Amino acid sequence: MKKIKYSLRSSSFVRMLRTNPLFAIGVAICAAWLVVMVFADLIAPCDPLLQDMAVRLQPPSAQHWFGTDSLGRDIFSRVLVGSRISIGAGIQCILIAAVVGMLIGGLSGYVGGILDDIIMRIGELFTSFPSIILAMVIASAMGASLFNTLLTMCIVWWPNYARVMRAMVIQVKSNEYVEASRSLGASRLRIFFKEILPNSIGSIIVLATVDFGNAILLFASLSYMGLGSPPPAPEWGAMVSNGAEQFSYWWVATFPGLAILSVSLGANFIGDGVRDYLDPKLRKTIS
């Protein structure tokens, strides 16, 4: 039985790859980045921290594919190794914020009443500040560390997910099939997790994949201000802002920027594909 189930799953995954080219591209990009994350040390031609003022701000060449930055570090190596920090931070932040926001928002929409009001007002409190400023305040209050920065980003971001989830739940819970499920004797918890959540999760997934790029950027901005990973560490956002200062040396900002772009693009494509997969009506069936 297990085996059959597995082969069914994998075949629908393969079918999605075949019928949905964007999803395939997204998978390819993200898979490539995953490989890079794991084997960054082996692939990188140079030490990403090694400074060599003699070759500072070199344009891309055979030796330094992406050129070098203002301290003479090999940008190619820094982009590769930096994927660990940036993608890792992005994933963690989005995952935690999405799950927390989804549960809080779901609770808010499902239970309704005063609880709903309280939760939403708290959420609005957080969203009424620009996220970067709020993040700065919280991060500096808690002290600068990678963990604190991630926590900060989650605190800043959960209300977005909570709001979307709440709206979805309110819409979904009025459906007749929820009533039907109640009439079959399902408990409130079961109805929430089995009927309402799966029907609301699509928008959360799309939002999360769109936000993924933003998360990397927010993390980058915080790092830039010394609140994320400390300066010498190769971090895409910090590298972009570093490059933005050297306007005439286009390669310094371009390559880490392209890295951010490609990851968030890949995440977007996968998100769309997964959303389509979760909705049986959009799922392409070959009969």
Place this chain on the structure above:
Amino acid sequence: MASKKQDAGRGEVLLQIEHLSVAFHTVEGVHNAVRDVSYTVQKGETLGVVGESGSGKSVTALSIMRLVPNPPGETTGGKILFDSRDLLSLPMEEINRIRGNEISMIFQEPMTSLNPIHTCGRQIMEPLLLHKGCGKQEARQRALEMMRLVGIPIPEQRIKEYPHQLSGGMRQRVMIAMALICQPKLLIADEPTTALDVTIQAQILELMKRLKRELNSSIIMITHDLGVIAEMCDRVVVMYAGQVVEISEIDGLFDHPYHPYTEGLIQSIPTIRPDRPKLYSIEGTVPNPFAMPKGCSFAPRCRYAKDLCREKSPALEDLGGGRAVRCWCWRDTGKRSAGTEEGGEAQ
């Protein structure tokens, strides 16, 4: 309630609604959707509940399942006894154990009553997993059996399909399979065929009749279609503006309706004779729930209404033989319209 005693001979009482009142608190005021409703359901019988939209028939049924949304709905009085337990005072866990297991419900809209993201099989299996503690394999087997029983062709194929891949009739069969898989003692069907086209309607009604015999359940059939009542039911409860206005055996009702409203309903059944007369309709509309007439709620639309009717609300009068009617002048009903009927002892 009146007809309880007479019914005792027919069979055991399964469900007994006593003086149920349900109110909805709205912006405009309190809407008494159900006012002092009492009726019984016996084991193995099909009870029809007819009435216009807003007559309280669905709210009564939802109360049995404790599905009336609260707020704004609130049960303001009465009892619902099911197997000697009062459903209205049971704790929620108990209710959840009864729902889908001992009492289940079929909804009106098969298009929206199934969850789009679960397969039909999963949804049919759900009550078994909830109530019977079956393993997945056993539940699957029983779901397949049930699908065969409700006449779904190639169940092995259908069990994997999603609701949007099925037609309306098939979905209603899936709903029925879900409702009946735990072999409930009572099935509440809230306008189960209203959303279906006529040929499918007949099939579904036939199916429900057959399943009722095979599983020995009782059915409460809520409908506004007297044709469905005539086809399916043993006894009928007629509701109007939140009250029971007539209770009768099926035969007596169509031959001699005692309440003017019932009479009007029967006369409004369209015929398909070529020389069909103009379709009869009851004058006026259901009274505004926030401005109920002082006397009988039907009086403003009633062609028999006398001064007494407009002054004082009649009680549900037990006429014996399982019949009860809420009307001051039920003895007059039928005489003015049929003209020929003189047998009834007037006064």
